[in-house]
Amino acid sequence: MEKANELKLKPLGIDTHHEHTIYMRDDCPVCISEGFNALTRLRVSYGSKTIIASLNVLVNDFLLASDEISLSENAIKVLGVKKGDLLTLSHIEPIDSMSAVRAKIYGQKLLANHFQEIVEDIVAGNYANVELAAFITACAGNNMTVNEIIYLSKAMITTGQKLNWPQKQVFDKHCVGGLPGNRTTPIVVAIVAAYGLTIPKTSSRAITSPAGTADTMESITIVNLSLSKIKEVVGQENGCIAWGGSVQLSPADDKLIRVEKALDIDSDGQLIASILSKKIAAGSTHVVIDIPVGSTAKVRTKQAAEELKRRMSLVADGLGLKIKVVITDGSQPVGRGIGPALEARDLLAVLKDAPHAPSDLKERSLHLAGELLELSEEVNAGSGYFKAREILESGAAYKKFVGICLAQGGFSEPSIGSFKQEIKADKSGIVTKIDNRRLAKIAKLAGAPENKGAGIDFFAPIGTDVKVGQILYAIHAESTGALEYALGYLDSQENILTIK
Numbered sequence: 001m002e003k004a005n006e007l008k009l010k011p012l013g014i015d016t017h018h019e020h021t022i023y024m025r026d027d028c029p030v031c032i033s034e035g036f037n038a039l040t041r042l043r044v045s046y047g048s049k050t051i052i053a054s055l056n057v058l059v060n061d062f063l064l065a066s067d068e069i070s071l072s073e074n075a076i077k078v079l080g081v082k083k084g085d086l087l088t089l090s091h092i093e094p095i096d097s098m099s100a101v102r103a104k105i106y107g108q109k110l111l112a113n114h115f116q117e118i119v120e121d122i123v124a125g126n127y128a129n130v131e132l133a134a135f136i137t138a139c140a141g142n143n144m145t146v147n148e149i150i151y152l153s154k155a156m157i158t159t160g161q162k163l164n165w166p167q168k169q170v171f172d173k174h175c176v177g178g179l180p181g182n183r184t185t186p187i188v189v190a191i192v193a194a195y196g197l198t199i200p201k202t203s204s205r206a207i208t209s210p211a212g213t214a215d216t217m218e219s220i221t222i223v224n225l226s227l228s229k230i231k232e233v234v235g236q237e238n239g240c241i242a243w244g245g246s247v248q249l250s251p252a253d254d255k256l257i258r259v260e261k262a263l264d265i266d267s268d269g270q271l272i273a274s275i276l277s278k279k280i281a282a283g284s285t286h287v288v289i290d291i292p293v294g295s296t297a298k299v300r301t302k303q304a305a306e307e308l309k310r311r312m313s314l315v316a317d318g319l320g321l322k323i324k325v326v327i328t329d330g331s332q333p334v335g336r337g338i339g340p341a342l343e344a345r346d347l348l349a350v351l352k353d354a355p356h357a358p359s360d361l362k363e364r365s366l367h368l369a370g371e372l373l374e375l376s377e378e379v380n381a382g383s384g385y386f387k388a389r390e391i392l393e394s395g396a397a398y399k400k401f402v403g404i405c406l407a408q409g410g411f412s413e414p415s416i417g418s419f420k421q422e423i424k425a426d427k428s429g430i431v432t433k434i435d436n437r438r439l440a441k442i443a444k445l446a447g448a449p450e451n452k453g454a455g456i457d458f459f460a461p462i463g464t465d466v467k468v469g470q471i472l473y474a475i476h477a478e479s480t481g482a483l484e485y486a487l488g489y490l491d492s493q494e495n496i497l498t499i500k
Contacts, residue, residue, distance in 0.1 A: 005030050006086045007069035009076070016072040018258055019129060020044075020053035022089075023070040025061065030089055041128055044071065045088040046079045052092055052125045097121045098131065104138040112151040119155035122252045132259040136270065144269030146311055150318040152269070156250040156277035161227060163200065163249070163283040165234075171199045171372055172284040174275050176291050176308070177209055177266075178298025180333040180440045181458070183343040184290070185213045186241055187350055187365035190401035191391050192372050193239030199372075200234045202244035202282045204254075204274075207261045210443035210455055211340045214243035219341040219452040220348075222409030233407040240404060249281035250274070266298065272312050276319055287316075287323045288371045290364075292330025296436040299330065324375055326368065332434045332462050335361035339448035339455015341414035342476065348413070351398040360461070366392065417446075417453035417476040419483045423490070425466045425499060433498035434462060439473075442496075446477040446486040453478050460497060472497055 007030055012023065022042060024031045036042065038057040043050055053075055058064060069087055071079070081087065100114040118135060121127055127135070144152070173188045185201060192199045203213035203223075214223050224246040225233065233240040245254040253274045260266055279287050289312060292298070293305045309325040316323040335346040335358035349357035350365060369391075370384030379387050391397050405411035439456065447454030453476060460472040475490075477483035490496075 005034065005089050007067060007089065009081055009083060009085045009087055010064055010068040010070050011073075011076060011083055012063060012070040014070070014072050016074070018074055018255075019072070020051050020075040020078070020125070021072040022053045022055045022075075023058060023064065024055060025058050025064050025066050028066050031057065034089065034091065036089070041092055043090045043092045044075070044079065045090070046081050046085060049079050051075055051078055054128060092126070095121055095126050095131070101131070101135045101138060104143070105134065107143070109145060110148055110151070112154065115148070115151040115155040116158070119152070119159050119252045122255055123159045129259055129262075132256060133263060136256060136259055136263065136265060136267070139269050140265055140267035142268065144267075146314045146318070149269045149272050149311070149315045152273040153277045153280075153315060153319060156252050156273060157281050160251045160281055161248045162281050163227065163230065165198060165200070165283045167198045169197070169286055169376060170284045171197050171376065172201060172279050172282065172287045173199075173368055173372055174279065174287065174289050176271060176275070176289070176298055177207070178436070179292040179294070179330045180210060180338040180436055180443065180456075181336070181343055181346065181361070182292060182334040182364070183211070183213065183216050183347050184334070184361065184365040184368055186217060186347050186401065187361075187392075187397070188369045188372065189239045189241055190351060190397040190404070191365070191369040191388050193237060193404065194391050194396040194400035195373060195387070196238060197372070197376055198234060199239040200230060200282055200284075201239060201241045202230075202247065202249055202278060203241060204244060204257060204278075206449045207257050207266060208264055210338050210440050210448035211343050212449065213241065215340045215449035215452070216343045216347070217241050218243075219344045219414040221405035221411055225408060229408075233404065236407050237400065237404045239400075240408060242408070244278055244282070250277040253277060268308055268311065272308075272315050276312070276315055276321060280319060280321060285322060286372070286375045287321060288368055288375060289323055289325045290368055291325060291327050293327055294330030294332070294436065296434070296438075297330030302327070322375070324371055326371055328364065330436070333436060333439065333458050334358070334364060336458050337455060338440065338443045338458060339446070339476070340452040341416050342455045342457060344414035345416065351392070351401050353393050353395070353398075362392075415453050417451065417455075417478040419477040419480055420474055421483055421487060422471045422474045425460075425468055425470045425472055427499055428467045429465075429499040431460050431462050431464045431466060431497055432500050435496045438493055438496045442475060442486050442490055445482070445489050446475050447479070447482040451478040451482065454482060466499060
């Protein structure tokens with residue numbers, strides 16, 4: 001016998017990505033008796049499983065009967081339900097931690113227990129996107145103290161899973177991002193693992209860029225690994241390159257990242273907490289952080305980079321993590337490719353030490369790998385770069401990279417989108433400046449990172465002497481519609497490349 005607040009599930013095949021959504025008719029008895037209104041946040045239960053979801057109300061009788069309910073595809077997956085199952089609906093209790101969010105909005109400093117409560121509610125799915133956006137915005141800019149960042153980092157670690165390793169030293173490398181094509185991580189992992197150090201790399205997907213490390217690696221191998229699989233791969237090859245979101249390391253961060261991506265916000269405090277919480281959750285003890293600096297990079301000035309370095313170092317000390325922060329040039333893209341498959345092509349060329357491999361990507365990777373080798377104190381200060389170069393040019397790094405990929409589930413060459421438009425210079429001169437952000441936006445409008453083969457092949461770094469009609473870059477897409485979309489944006493822009 002059905003309870004008064006139970007409805008039968010009828011899947012409608014609606015994808016709302018990670019936002020859980022409920023669909024009910026306006027004349028549904030449960031909707032009427034419980035006083036549910038459109039956009040109300042409700043608790044949906046099936047057995048011992050529950051989710052929080054937003055209600056959409058249908059004003060017709062074509063899709064659902066009055067005793068039926070539908071859920072978005074991801075909500076169905078999380079609950080593990082099928083057509084005809086009876087779901088229980090109820091109001092959700094007030095979210096107490098929102099009072100701390102409101103306090104932060106008005107400039108108050110929060111304590112460790114406040115961040116713990118907020119993060120627990122985020123992980124439990126109690127926050128809607130609008131509430132997540134409020135928390136992100138309240139913490140943006142310089143609105144978090146060092147202690148608050150430490151509190152947030154600890155809360156993000158304790159609410160997820162944590163990897164533990166038998167080795168005393170576990171290494172990692174991270175770039176704060178904002179620089180198209182800067183795909184040094186897989187190269188660094190291969191070099192460091194080939195040397196014999198343990199480097200279980202868990203990476204994020206893109207937030208505001210055309211590709212994250214996980215997106216790029218996914219065009220070569222499998223990155224959605226379980227904790228047990230990560231341990232197996234690392235035990236076999238000394239390293240891995242997996243997507244952190246698949247193993248619930250600092251799960252609150254992945255929820256925050258999705259909203260940060262929509263808002264195009266990546267604040268320093270949450271950036272530091274995001275990076276360091278995931279490093280510690282992955283079991284890392286020694287980490288090199290790359291901060292590219294440029295007028296159109298994520299970090300715009302040397303002064304801002306130094307302040308980020310200072311705050312990150314203080315937070316790392318508070319968390320017991322040994323880090324080395326390296327400030328690098330962020331004035332232009334690294335390598336040629338911008339987008340998952342194009343960046344994968346470049347990193348494979350570097351690992352193979354091919355004659356056509358991008359020299360800037362190779363040199364940045366060797367520099368960062370050298371810093372990690374020296375951080376281990378097994379390699380003398382000043383000789384890390386040369387040891388890294390020896391490992392790369394001997395072929396050991398490529399062999400190790402292929403071994404890691406095969407251990408993760410396979411190795412394949414990346415496939416680049418076949419729809420292509422070359423962009424040519426309309427005047428002669430020297431390339432003096434590149435707008436990284438707008439160049440990255442073109443790659444995203446072409447379909448990256450969702451479409452792995454989409455992006456930009458870039459041929460005109462700063463200092464290039466170009467002639468009229470010379471190809472500056474080529475836009476790749478996996479459909480004509482996506483290519484036209486990117487070109488439509490490009491037609492409205494000027495001086496993405498400054499030629500004088």
